[in-house]
Amino acid sequence: MLLRKVLGSLVVLLLFSTLLAACGSSAPASSSSVATAPPVTATTPSATATALTPVALQLKWVAQAQFAGFYAALDQGYYQAEGLAVTILSGGPDIAPEQVVASGQAQFGLDWLASLLVTREQGAPLVNIAQIYTRAGMRQLSWKTSNLTSPADLKGKKVAVWFGGNEYNLLATLNKYKLNKDTDLTLVQQPFDMNLFLNREVDSAAAMTYNELYQVLSAGHKLDELNILDYNTEGTAMPEDGIFVSADWLNADARNQDRAARFLRASFKGWAYCRDQPAACVEIVLKQDSGGVMTREAQAWQMAEVNKLIWGDPINPATQIGYLDPARFKFAADTALQFGLITKPADAAAYTHAIWTLATK
16 A cells, blocks of 8 residues: 654644654664554464563554565564564554554554654653664655756745655755745645646655655656655755654563564564565565555565665665664754754653664674
């Protein structure tokens, strides 16, 4: 299935989960303090349910190749091998992963870092324990015939973007080019499809490489018809899919840190499997399509693009999956503060390398 603000309120938090939809480092820094659709559950013929520790992962959206590594870890028995009975909970437009984890309905959540920072400011002690996407998949598209070859060219244009937190890549870029978001261009709230762009009702539109870009191409257009603004290249990209937990859960039982490390270790193996066996992972994802809306072609495109976001482009098997570069965290936190997503500076306790270190040592 193809995907994809009033701050300080639950409405804003819920908006974050409606979004469809990040940078590694070769050596870890000092660790911070560790302060819908039917679910998919791990089973194994060689172990009884009582022999495994039950945990749940709340996704940010419905089943698709964006989450293939988690489904692969389940399908290939990696979670079971780590002593975990994992339930994967689908997301959707009315589900906020942060709320689910903060309320104890799941031990692990997956969402963009900006959403976690908002929830922390509202009082939920959430902490990022692994950053799955080392690059951002969000782009800004325009038609080549519009001759918008630089962000500076957006002045005076109608620019569509998802609100609720995902506009901050764009706002940071406009700020870089000294463009005022209120007076120098017109921002348009973008829906979950690309019709505004395809109908040329806007000059530019947001797109994830693994989703909306494919929508444009599958509508009969070619890459050479497009100008594509890459926020990674601009240095204004904010981290996307990251795994988080509640610090309360992490500290409630000394064994939970070990369980979290085992969850990461198995998840990383699942993503490595999808790196090395992308076609097999597409088939695993297609098994989750209870509504019959996925296509193999779309999921294969998505799998290839997601692999680039995790392992680099070109894909580099030596990438240290899951490591959140402190510089990337600081940029995201500073950007969120600058544009009012949060009202006070985020503290370093919003993430930790401790669990990642346990999982990878």
